[in-house]
Amino acid sequence: MAHPIPPVDDTAPALCGQGRELVRDVLERIGDKWSVVIICQLGHTTKRFNELRRLSEPITQRMLSATLQGLERDGLVTRTLRDTKPLRVDYALTPRGLSLLAVAQNLARWAVDNAAGIQDSRTAFDAR
Amino acid sequence: MAHPIPPVDDTAPALCGQGRELVRDVLERIGDKWSVVIICQLGHTTKRFNELRRLSEPITQRMLSATLQGLERDGLVTRTLRDTKPLRVDYALTPRGLSLLAVAQNLARWAVDNAAGIQDSRTAFDAR
DNA sequence: CAGAATCCGACACGATACTG
DNA sequence: CAGTATCGTGTCGGATTCTG
Numbered sequence: 001m002a003h004p005i006p007p008v009d010d011t012a013p014a015l016c017g018q019g020r021e022l023v024r025d026v027l028e029r030i031g032d033k034w035s036v037v038i039i040c041q042l043g044h045t046t047k048r049f050n051e052l053r054r055l056s057e058p059i060t061q062r063m064l065s066a067t068l069q070g071l072e073r074d075g076l077v078t079r080t081l082r083d084t085k086p087l088r089v090d091y092a093l094t095p096r097g098l099s100l101l102a103v104a105q106n107l108a109r110w111a112v113d114n115a116a117g118i119q120d121s122r123t124a125f126d127a128r
Numbered sequence: 129m130a131h132p133i134p135p136v137d138d139t140a141p142a143l144c145g146q147g148r149e150l151v152r153d154v155l156e157r158i159g160d161k162w163s164v165v166i167i168c169q170l171g172h173t174t175k176r177f178n179e180l181r182r183l184s185e186p187i188t189q190r191m192l193s194a195t196l197q198g199l200e201r202d203g204l205v206t207r208t209l210r211d212t213k214p215l216r217v218d219y220a221l222t223p224r225g226l227s228l229l230a231v232a233q234n235l236a237r238w239a240v241d242n243a244a245g246i247q248d249s250r251t252a253f254d255a256r
Numbered sequence: 257c258a259g260a261a262t263c264c265g266a267c268a269c270g271a272t273a274c275t276g
Numbered sequence: 277c278a279g280t281a282t283c284g285t286g287t288c289g290g291a292t293t294c295t296g
Contacts (some may be wrong), residue, residue, distance in 0.1 A: 019236055019239065019240055022234060023164060023168075023239045025233075025243065026164075026235060026242075027164060030159075031158075038156060045259095049259080050257065050258075060289080061259070062260085062289080062290075062292060063290080064259095065258080065259060066289090073249065073250055075246060075248075075249030076251075086258095087257050087259090087296080088257070088258085095224045096245060103234055103238045107155075107235070110154065110227065110228065111153065114224060117203060118202045122201055122202060125201040126201070162269095170284095176277085178277065181278095188269080188270060189279070190269080190279090190280085191270080192279095193280080215277050216278085
């Protein structure tokens with residue numbers, strides 16, 4: 001395992017009691033098909049709609065729009081309308097969005113570290 | 129913000145290039161309705177089917193069964209069949225499952241820390 | 257350029273009933 | 277006790293078309 005992952009906190013009530021629904025809420029937010037992709041593509045630099053569209057291929061206009069609205073609704077991205085000659089809209093992460101990006105990067109590390117192992121387990125399991 | 133969250137790594141290619149699909153895979157694994165709940169309920173102690181069922185209410189038999197099979201397929205939990213008088217099956221997290229639990233707890237902390245703020249942003253956004 | 261509106265198929269999930 | 281089988285439904289998301 002290439003990267004250190006914090007040891008499991010044995011007394012982690014956050015995941016079980018009241019926190020269970022909270023965690024579910026978060027997973028419903030970032031568990032959809034595109035939210036994490038958008039968050040990662042935004043990163044620290046503000047980007048425009050079609051710019052995000054190209055970077056996040058093969059996302060559709062509809063889903064990009066919907067995803068951005070959802071993220072804006074939750075205070076994770078800001079949408080600023082520049083009133084220039086051709087219409088122009090800038091999207092950027094809020095501080096809260098940036099903190100979520102950090103969490104997502106943890107997830108990404110785990111994903112990269114375990115992707116191969118999971119794939120092996122999967123094919124082994126399916127072989128029966 | 130009560131808990132420290134590691135600062136954003138600016139050079140995080142894992143999330144963008146090849147890693148993007150990997151992260152999507154992981155989110156498809158834990159993004160369903162019950163996987164994280166089960167993983168958290170298992171924690172460090174092995175548990176039986178109906179035990180998990182009660183702890184994870186209001187999960188249905190069908191979804192518990194399906195979720196456990198998915199987790200087993202990915203090498204996140206082990207299923208051991210004890211051949212006692214009334215049938216008995218024990219489930220436990222594998223090392224890989226435990227490492228995922230740690231990641232999930234990060235997520236949980238973020239969820240707890242930001243739940244209120246997100247709720248505020250949401251109602252503010254919906255007020256228009 | 258940045259979207260909204262509509263249509264539609266796939267699949268996730270719940271409810272219920274049955275089995276070894 | 278520990279599941280499987282079947283059915284019905286809501287919703288997510290893709291394809292396509294239209295607007296300011």
